[in-house]
Amino acid sequence: MYxxxxxxxxxxxxxxxxxxxxYSEPVATIEATVLGExxxxxxxxxxxxxxxxxxxxxxRELSGGAHAxxxxxxxxxxxxxxxxxxxxxxxxxxxxxxxGRDETDVSRRLRRLERAGLVVGEWxxxxxxxxxxxxxxxxxxxxxxxxxxVTLDTSAGVEPEALAKKxxxxxxxxxxxxxxxxxARELRMLSGINSGLGVVVGLPGIxxxxxxxxxxxxxxRPTAWYTFTGLEDLRILAWKLSLYLSLLGDKRLFExxxxxxxxxxxxxxxxxxxxxxxxxxxxxxxYHRVTDKMISLLVSETAQKLKSAVIVIASxxxxxxxxxxxxxxxxxSLSGLSTAEAREALSKMGVEVDxxxxxxxxxxxxxxxxxxxxxxxxxxxxxxKDAVRLLQRQRLDRIWRSIIETLPPCEAExxxxxxxxxxxxxxxxxxxxxxxxxxxIALYRLVDSGFVDETSRGYTARELVLRLKPRRPPRRDLxxxxxxxxxxxxxxxxxxxxxxxxxRAGNEKRIVKLxxxxxxxxxxxxxxxxxxxxxxxxxxxxxxxxxxxxxYILSELARTMRDQGRFKESYSMLNEAHRIALQYRDKHLLFxxxxxxxxxxxxxxxxxxxxxxxxxxEKIVASTNIKxxxxxxxxxxxxxxxxxxxxxxxxxxxxxxxxxxxxxxGNRYELARSRAHYAIALAMNGRVEEAxxxxxxxxxxxxxxxxxxxxxxxxxxxxxxxxxxxMWREAYKNATEAYMLxxxxxxxxxxxxxxxxxxxxxxxxxxxxxAYRNARRLxxxxxxxxxxxxSNPLAGLxxxxxxxxxxxxxxxxxxxxxxxxxxxxxxxxxxxxxxYIKALQSTGAIDVVEKLEKxxxxxxxxxxxx
Numbered sequence: 001m002y003x004x005x006x007x008x009x010x011x012x013x014x015x016x017x018x019x020x021x022x023y024s025e026p027v028a029t030i031e032a033t034v035l036g037e038x039x040x041x042x043x044x045x046x047x048x049x050x051x052x053x054x055x056x057x058x059x060r061e062l063s064g065g066a067h068a069x070x071x072x073x074x075x076x077x078x079x080x081x082x083x084x085x086x087x088x089x090x091x092x093x094x095x096x097x098x099x100g101r102d103e104t105d106v107s108r109r110l111r112r113l114e115r116a117g118l119v120v121g122e123w124x125x126x127x128x129x130x131x132x133x134x135x136x137x138x139x140x141x142x143x144x145x146x147x148x149x150v151t152l153d154t155s156a157g158v159e160p161e162a163l164a165k166k167x168x169x170x171x172x173x174x175x176x177x178x179x180x181x182x183x184a185r186e187l188r189m190l191s192g193i194n195s196g197l198g199v200v201v202g203l204p205g206i207x208x209x210x211x212x213x214x215x216x217x218x219x220x221r222p223t224a225w226y227t228f229t230g231l232e233d234l235r236i237l238a239w240k241l242s243l244y245l246s247l248l249g250d251k252r253l254f255e256x257x258x259x260x261x262x263x264x265x266x267x268x269x270x271x272x273x274x275x276x277x278x279x280x281x282x283x284x285x286x287y288h289r290v291t292d293k294m295i296s297l298l299v300s301e302t303a304q305k306l307k308s309a310v311i312v313i314a315s316x317x318x319x320x321x322x323x324x325x326x327x328x329x330x331x332x333s334l335s336g337l338s339t340a341e342a343r344e345a346l347s348k349m350g351v352e353v354d355x356x357x358x359x360x361x362x363x364x365x366x367x368x369x370x371x372x373x374x375x376x377x378x379x380x381x382x383x384x385k386d387a388v389r390l391l392q393r394q395r396l397d398r399i400w401r402s403i404i405e406t407l408p409p410c411e412a413e414x415x416x417x418x419x420x421x422x423x424x425x426x427x428x429x430x431x432x433x434x435x436x437x438x439x440x441i442a443l444y445r446l447v448d449s450g451f452v453d454e455t456s457r458g459y460t461a462r463e464l465v466l467r468l469k470p471r472r473p474p475r476r477d478l479x480x481x482x483x484x485x486x487x488x489x490x491x492x493x494x495x496x497x498x499x500x501x502x503x504r505a506g507n508e509k510r511i512v513k514l515x516x517x518x519x520x521x522x523x524x525x526x527x528x529x530x531x532x533x534x535x536x537x538x539x540x541x542x543x544x545x546x547x548x549x550x551x552y553i554l555s556e557l558a559r560t561m562r563d564q565g566r567f568k569e570s571y572s573m574l575n576e577a578h579r580i581a582l583q584y585r586d587k588h589l590l591f592x593x594x595x596x597x598x599x600x601x602x603x604x605x606x607x608x609x610x611x612x613x614x615x616x617x618e619k620i621v622a623s624t625n626i627k628x629x630x631x632x633x634x635x636x637x638x639x640x641x642x643x644x645x646x647x648x649x650x651x652x653x654x655x656x657x658x659x660x661x662x663x664x665x666g667n668r669y670e671l672a673r674s675r676a677h678y679a680i681a682l683a684m685n686g687r688v689e690e691a692x693x694x695x696x697x698x699x700x701x702x703x704x705x706x707x708x709x710x711x712x713x714x715x716x717x718x719x720x721x722x723x724x725x726x727m728w729r730e731a732y733k734n735a736t737e738a739y740m741l742x743x744x745x746x747x748x749x750x751x752x753x754x755x756x757x758x759x760x761x762x763x764x765x766x767x768x769x770x771a772y773r774n775a776r777r778l779x780x781x782x783x784x785x786x787x788x789x790x791s792n793p794l795a796g797l798x799x800x801x802x803x804x805x806x807x808x809x810x811x812x813x814x815x816x817x818x819x820x821x822x823x824x825x826x827x828x829x830x831x832x833x834x835x836y837i838k839a840l841q842s843t844g845a846i847d848v849v850e851k852l853e854k855x856x857x858x859x860x861x862x863x864x865x866x
Contacts, residue, residue, distance in 0.1 A: 072109075072112055072118065075109075076172065077099075078112075080243055081095060081110065081113065081119075082113070082119070083243045083246050083247055085119055085134055085135055085136045088135075089133050089134065089135045091133055091134070092110055092134070095110075095134075099239070101491060102491045118136075119134050119135065119136060120137050121133065121134045171225055171226055171244045172225060173212075173216035173217065173225040173283065175213060175217065176210055176213040176217055177210050179345060179349055180210055180214050181344045181345040182337050182338065182340075182341030183207070183337075186211055186332060189332055190211075190332070191218070191219070192330075193330050194308070194310070195307055195308055195309060196306055196327075196328050196329060196330075197299075197300075197310075197326045198311070198313070198329065198332065199312070199313050199319055199330065200212065200314045200334055201314075201315055201316070201317065201333050202314075202316070202335070206336065206368060206369065206370075207334060207337075207369045208285070208334055209314065209453070211334065212225075212283050212285065215312075216281065219281060221279050222248060222278050222280040223281040224241065224244045224280065224281070224282050225283045225285065226240060226241075226282075226284055226285065227285040227286050227457075228286045229286070229424055231457075231529055231532045232290070232292065232295065233292040233294070233529070234264070234295055234298060235744055237295055238267055238298075239257055241253060241271060242254040242256070242258075245271075245274045248278055248280075250277060250278075252270050252273070253267070256270050263743070264297050264298050264301060265301070271302050272302045272306050272309070273305075275309035276306060276307045278309070280309050280310075281310050281311075282309070282310070282311045283314070284299065284311065284312070284313040284314070285313075286314065286315070287319070291532065291535075292531065296319075296321065299311060299313070299322075300326050303326050335366075335367070336366040336368045336369075337367035337369060337372070339358075339362055339367070342358075342362055342365070342372060343358065345369065346358075346372060346375075346376060349372075349376040350376070351375070351376045351379050351380070353379075353384050354384070357385060357388050361388050370462060370465075373451075375388075408442070409436065410437070410438055410439065410441070413435065413439075413442075414434060414442040414443060414452075417430065417478065418430070418459060418460060418461040419461045419465060419466055419469045420469075420474070420475050420478055421460075421478075421479075422460075422461075422466060423497070423500070424457035424458035424459065424460045425459055426457070427443060427458065429482060429486070430458075430459065432481070432485050433482065443459055446459075451465055476505040476506065479502070479504050480501065480502065480505045480507050482501045483501035483502045483514075484498070484510075492533075493529055493532075495514075495518070495533070496532050496536055499533070499536045500536050502514060502540075503536065503539055503543055506543065508544060508545070511544070511553065512548070512549055512552050515556045516552070516588075518556065519555075519556075519629070519630065521629060530560055530563055530564055531564070534557065534560045537553055537557040537560060538557065541553045547583070547584075548580070548584050548586070551581045551584070551586075552577075554577035554580070555573075555577040555589065555596065557573055558571070558573040559596055561573070562596070562599070562600075563747065565786065567603055568604070571597070571600050571604045574596055574597050574600075577589075577593050581593055587620050587624045588627065588630065590616075590620060591617060591621075591626055591630055594613045594616060594620075594634070595617070595633045595637050597613055598613055598614070598634070598637040598640070598641050599637045599640065601641050602790055602791060603788075603791050607645070614638065614641075628662070628665045629661075629665050629670075631664075632665060632670055632674065635658035636654075636677060638657075639655045639658065642654055648681075648684040648685050649685070651685075652682070652685055655674065655678045655681040656678070658674045658678075659674045659675070659678060661674075662674045668701060668702060672698045672699070672702040673710055675695075675697065675698040676694075676695050676713060676717045677717075678694055679692070679694040679717055679721060680721075682694060683724055688721060688724050688725050689725070692721045692722070695721055698714050699711070699714045699718065702714075708741045708744070709741070709747070711738075711741060712737075712741035712742050712750060713750070715738035715741070716734070716735070716750055716753060716754055716757075718730075718734040719734035719738060719757045723757055723761070723835050724834075726764075728761045729761075731757060731760070731761045732757075732758060732762070735755075735761060736754075736758060738750065738754045739751060739755060739758060748785045751781060752778065752782060752786070752795050753792060753795055755778040755781070756778065756794060756795025756796070756797075756798040756799070757798070758774050759774045759775055759778065759795075759798040759799060759802050760798050760801075760836070762774065763802060763805060763839050763842065763843065764839070768802070768843075771801075771805060772802045772805065772806035774802065775798070775802035775803055778795060778798075778799050779813065782796070789819075789821070791820075792820075793817050796813065796820070797817060797836040797837075797848075797852075798839060800813055800814055800840065800848055801839040801840045801845060804840065804844050814848055814851065818851065818852075837849055
């Protein structure tokens with residue numbers, strides 16, 4: 001591969017070739033080896049040469065709009081968008097949802113890519129509204145250099161392996177630092193790992209990332225790199241890896257993830273096969289930040305299946321649990337540089353130290369690379385001997401001041417801001433908080449000097465730099481401004497970051513405002529980051545001083561825990577929040593808490609308590625102008641309560657009120673949700689055909705760009721309606737799609753109900769083995785996550801029918817289900833039971849039908865008599 005000025009001669013011809021011949025090279029394979037020759041300053045350092053082609057190459061013109069294309073392709077996020085569009089067409093909302101980015105930012109990027117000729121967008125009419133849909137403009141991207149100029153060609157084929165080795169994405173390895181020194185033994189150990197798992201462990205700043213970046217640069221095989229921040233879950237990591245493998249030309253993992261398949265067994269099998277196909281390396285940096293146990297399960301299972309590929313993780317802690325038990329794994333504990341390596345490192349940084357001073361310096365630093373870098377910065381200003389004395393006294397605050405004074409003003413300000421924030425900050429936030437004119441240049445210089453790390457989430461001061469920072473009261477104004485910046489972007493992870501900054505600032509008014517916004521707004525999808533959000537809420541609860549603030553945090557924390565299936569903890573927090581809210585007479589907060597508490601019937605809420613809550617809520621509605629979004633949630637849960645009670649006419653009334661509230665909100669997604677609820681209410685009143693039409697229209701209204709949780713809900717409802725109509729293939733199709741979406745977001749109730757509907761469909765289609773496999777999965781899921789059948793007895797009956805069809809003992813399961821029905825005090829109408837009773841009869845479980853018959857008819861009499 002040609003690099004640098006050998007590849008771009010001013011005459012237009014390549015060395016050794018005629019002036020009229022063409023040289024074709026994949027865009028992303030040309031590396032930034034001679035940027036300094038074509039551009040000025042260090043701002044462009046580390047960017048691909050294609051940026052230099054677009055900005056700094058003199059004497060040449062870029063034809064065919066290639067100038068803009070080169071600039072756009074130097075951005076990792078733009079490359080990810082192109083990879084997604086290579087699989088199929090997407091709307092901006094779909095892309096934003098799957099990549100976890102802000103929709104406005106995605107739309108802006110797509111417009112720029114379209115202007116550069118890389119993608120094509122067109123308007124389509126979907127469910128009565130205009131939607132902009134984008135697709136890739138051509139085939140593989142190719143850079144063509146001729147005697148007449150440089151053009152971007154999108155039709156010529158490119159070897160996918162060559163493209164993926166060097167393409168700049170958010171999974172591309174960072175470049176090793178220019179002053180990288182030593183580590184020969186460690187590099188040999190890493191190169192000797194033929195397959196499986198390698199683990200690099202060491203203190204902050206000891207050089208784990210630099211070592212792995214050097215290792216990746218010397219390996220002649222595809223290398224994917226991911227740096228953890230603590231917000232990731234299995235879904236996000238799987239999407240990122242699937243995009244990278246798509247660049248290699250292997251779309252198997254992409255297809256699994258796109259279908260909502262987040263089963264670890266299937267993911268690990270597909271990932272291992274794809275990695276082995278290319279013999280690739282997967283580096284997982286900052287693994288100590290991982291909070292989702294499912295990620296560790298995926299890594300350990302994949303590593304054990306690998307035959308020619310390697311997973312390397314870097315962590316501050318030795319792995320425990322699953323990762324510690326991976327057979328044949330290689331452990332590498334990283335210590336400081338040797339004396340010879342430390343001397344060489346200082347020499348590369350332009351510092352020569354006499355033997356006596358070096359001995360004292362090495363005693364203090366023990367060859368810690370980042371401490372050596374800081375010493376070099378101090379020595380440049382104060383001299384070697386004074387720098388050693390500063391370190392000997394361990395006056396960290398003085399060292400910090402000396403470092404800040406050594407840096408140019410803009411770099412000093414940026415480093416101080418990053419140290420104050422203490423977590424990854426996007427370049428846009430740094431620019432917002434800085435008063436200097438060139439924070440971008442300062443960021444790149446700080447990264448180059450080793451004070452700052454660049455990750456996929458932004459820029460962060462290194463751990464040792466944070467330790468040196470003097471202890472002082474937090475800059476509350478800075479933290480609040482950072483929180484406001486994140487909140488303005490609206491993505492789920494930005495919402496979590498904003499809450500963290502407000503908590504650290506101790507600004508309880510901002511915390512209450514944030515939670516109110518979440519309560520009174522529609523469409524903030526927090527399920528993907530629910531665990532991280534829950535941790536931030538717990539931290540805010542611990543620091544909150546005002547009971548009023550605690551009530552808001554408790555109510556929001558209760559909702560988050562409910563979504564995670566932690567029902568008892570959630571309900572206990574709701575009760576405490578309710579007690580505090582009554583003291584402050586905040587009717588909006590009271591109404592929100594009551595709405596949430598109603599959801600817990602029949603799990604933890606009795607009939608008497610529910611009726612009391614409804615009476616309290618109606619008084620608030622009559623006396624207060626409640627926000628429509630809060631009304632929508634209340635009437636939705638009210639309809640759910642009446643459904644459990646078998647009061648079908650009341651269900652219809654509540655859903656009609658929900659529809660009216662959503663019309664006032666004006667949110668298309670919530671209107672589709674309430675229409676789906678309306679379809680269920682129609683079916684409960686015997687209007688099944690009308691209900692199916694209503695649900696299908698609701699799905700068509702939002703299917704193209706709706707959040708996955710909404711699509712799952714409507715699919716679930718459609719599966720129930722088709723079940724009542726006896727349309728088993730349609731029931732199975734919708735139940736399966738809903739099940740996969742619910743499972744990916746860990747919505748327990750949806751997983752259980754859709755598994756029950758799948759089982760019914762299998763039984764009625766004659767696939768009894770499949771029904772039994774799903775029944776075993778259902779029973780195991782309930783036992784592991786809920787431990788009771790109180791809220792899902794009908795799904796349990798489907799499992800009983802499958803057990804009976806397979807000739808398995810179901811006595812204990814039946815007793816558990818009947819116990820759950822009695823404990824729930826539910827009044828289930830006969831129409832709800834009918835499909836399940838027919839399945840039980842067809843599989844020979846007549847004894848179960850007899851046991852249920854008395855209860856079913858009693859429930860029907862009570863339902864029709866109320």
